[in-house]
Amino acid sequence: MCWITVGVSWTTAVNSSDIRNYLGFRWETTPCIVMWNCDYETDQREAVRAAMSEWNGVADTDGSGLVASYLTNYVDSLNEVNWAYFKSSPIARTRFNIVDGYIVDATISLTLMVDWSVGATAGAYDIQSAVQHELGHVLGIAHCHESGGPCSLGSCPNNVMSPTFGTNQVRTTLTSYDITTYQSIY
Amino acid sequence: MKKKLVLVFVILFAFLCSACEIPREEKSTVYSYGLWPYYTFEEACEVADLIIVGTVKSVDKTYLVPAIQNPNPKSPSHYMALTDLTISVEKTLKGVEQKEIRYTQEGGETRDTIYVCDEIYELKEGERALLFLSEGDSIITWSVITNYGVIPVDQNGKITVSSTFFPGKSEDARSVQTQMDVDAYAEVISTYLATASAE
Numbered sequence A: 001m002c003w004i005t006v007g008v009s010w011t012t013a014v015n016s017s018d019i020r021n022y023l024g025f026r027w028e029t030t031p032c033i034v035m036w037n038c039d040y041e042t043d044q045r046e047a048v049r050a051a052m053s054e055w056n057g058v059a060d061t062d063g064s065g066l067v068a069s070y071l072t073n074y075v076d077s078l079n080e081v082n083w084a085y086f087k088s089s090p091i092a093r094t095r096f097n098i099v100d101g102y103i104v105d106a107t108i109s110l111t112l113m114v115d116w117s118v119g120a121t122a123g124a125y126d127i128q129s130a131v132q133h134e135l136g137h138v139l140g141i142a143h144c145h146e147s148g149g150p151c152s153l154g155s156c157p158n159n160v161m162s163p164t165f166g167t168n169q170v171r172t173t174l175t176s177y178d179i180t181t182y183q184s185i186y
Numbered sequence B: 001m002k003k004k005l006v007l008v009f010v011i012l013f014a015f016l017c018s019a020c021e022i023p024r025e026e027k028s029t030v031y032s033y034g035l036w037p038y039y040t041f042e043e044a045c046e047v048a049d050l051i052i053v054g055t056v057k058s059v060d061k062t063y064l065v066p067a068i069q070n071p072n073p074k075s076p077s078h079y080m081a082l083t084d085l086t087i088s089v090e091k092t093l094k095g096v097e098q099k100e101i102r103y104t105q106e107g108g109e110t111r112d113t114i115y116v117c118d119e120i121y122e123l124k125e126g127e128r129a130l131l132f133l134s135e136g137d138s139i140i141t142w143s144v145i146t147n148y149g150v151i152p153v154d155q156n157g158k159i160t161v162s163s164t165f166f167p168g169k170s171e172d173a174r175s176v177q178t179q180m181d182v183d184a185y186a187e188v189i190s191t192y193l194a195t196a197s198a199e
């Protein structure tokens, strides 16, 4: 049986009440590290690394260069990505803890109740697309919405940060919505 | 005698303290963002084991279960909050007819933490909804198939549903939110299911 654990160890996050409830939340300084610490397939690990690279490739606007650089190393910590063994409606989830308006802790879980694939495969979900979406949440980015939000056009399902995702699909190109939201937060 | 009385008061105080809630504004918040499976109307009708219209009769206390293997008790994000609801079923569009079902909803509130789930309508006592559900496992009872599988019904019996969530409409380039009677939408589902099973 294979499962993934990716850990992310963070420093304190900054309060960003103006963007909260709209674009998302943020960490104050660079969340440091992401890890795998259990069984996984090599191609799954590479898919997750590719997801990290996509976010790392986005320039942050405050010039710190820190936020985009955290997703490259692997160490053990409290914050994790892990397979979830119970039945769950979403295929993946990111939970993060907000204290005084700051993200202080984030965890991604991927359900084992569906089939995962590397690339588009009938009946399975592409792991890079899902992890890239969840890493967007780890960074603090909220979902784009079909109405009421900045993503009010029919292109919403093309965004990595769109809340739904289908089987036999790959969605790993960060759209202008994904990038500008990230840059508005950082 | 005096000692006994003091002891009784101490125990009573400890009991009251353990039961007291932290004021809501002082609770910490755990946000949960899901990546939900995308289903067309036809797929949703196929995937759901149970499609019902019902009313929330009661809402149980929220409880926590580990969201990942080997959770760290210090990390609230390693747990997920679940709340069980009893729903009185008024109409069964698909699945085995039952008078009541237990529906497990993610999110809720514990003594010190508020668990917020993005994208999914959180049902409360007395509310009416149309639900696309799938059978649970040892932890949860019935669960919703995807985020738009909980469709709340307003006081006037109306629901708001995406124009693409109808038979043959999933390919429409643009979805608009449309309002209609829940009974009319239930009829759309029943008619579709009858046609699909006849094929």
Ligand SMILES: [Zn+2]
Residues within 6 Å of the ligand: A133, A134, A137, A143, A162, A163, B033, B034, B035
């Ligand atoms: Zn999401």
